[in-house]
Amino acid sequence: MNAAPPEGLRARKKRATENAIERTAVRLALQKGHANVTVTEICDGADISRSTFFNYMPSREAAIFGRPLKMLPFEDAMEIMRASASETLLTAVFRVALASVGQATVNAEVAAGRTQLSMEQPETAASILSPFISLSTDLTGLLYLWLEEDHSRRMLPNVEPLREAILTVSLVGNGLQVLLAEISGSEDQTIAEESMHQLLAEMETLAHQMRQPRG
Template sequence: MAAGLRERKKRRTVNAIEQAGVRLALEKGFKDVTVQEICDEADISRSTFFNYMPSREAAIFGRPLKMAPREEAWAVLEEVAPFSLLGAIMQISVLSIGGAEINQEVAAGRNRLRDEQPECLPLLLSPMTSYSLELVAIVAEWLAVDPSRSLLPGVGPVREATHIVNVAVGALNALLAEMREGDDDMLTFETLSGLVGEIRDVASALVAPALVNA
């Protein structure tokens, strides 16, 4: 089977599994959905399900995001970060998740789950968790190699990397939420920069009252 045809078949199967998982979660409540019910809805076997999904939760809420290979991520930091650390993080994110197709039906269903079943919010956010931790580790390593790269001298590379990644991933999450509504051409550095600016403005507004009352 040609690589292109094999990839399309894989994508169709993943879509069918995710669509089934999300539909059932919306109908029954995510806690009551079983793997067998997803298999029946998607018309696949359990072995096929586990060929594509690590768990029931992955089918409903999304598979864990995989970090780009370390060598590629490091090369991006070395080349781009001296000019724009945000730009480097964006490029790494594109390498890691930008190539993944976002199925609009699945994305819209997950947005409904967020709104209708708020208790599942941590599970909807979990696919980004491992990616964020890996990104913190590599950014911290990059900062530690040369202390002059630090934006927050004296804080330490891990703490600084955690702040940087939290801001960047927060902006990326906001961007992906809008992309899931159909704006799939929005993944640009300018858009991400604008969202980081919004986070900065919110942070300033949160801190300002404390400074006034100090």
């Protein structure tokens, strides 16, 4: 993880408000249980009005668990894939994922809080993961079409393109979850491509070791 890069004043104010809402929502969920948190309490804790809350969040659940994520428009996503054609396939998908989220910046307190929430209140795990499910489905469809468009792009020519797309997106998604779970501190941090490459190298080593006989 890297420290977040400098932002303009307007972006900083927007980010500060988002962070205040999400930090408050997650803190309250940890303190009193996610089902007992109200929008009014979140607004009071974040020192914002109810209208401001709904300008930033579609629902109470989004503030606690994370906002729904959708892939950016198909042609924009394809343009990123084309621009990243000389990079690894995982890098290209990673870039589309971050562009879809709208930023690579993550608030450490919020990320750590949601990880803690999923462990202390296991029933929240599915809700915390749900924002990523729709995005993963969209990314899989995009990658499937990308591989079908030119078979030379495929790394697993002996399996169906859909299977390769699912496996690739799963690697990116699981990698992001690991990176988010490892975030610590209180400052905004940036998910860097280098961190993802290092993580995937570790996953490759682990997969290789798991195939070796023990004893």
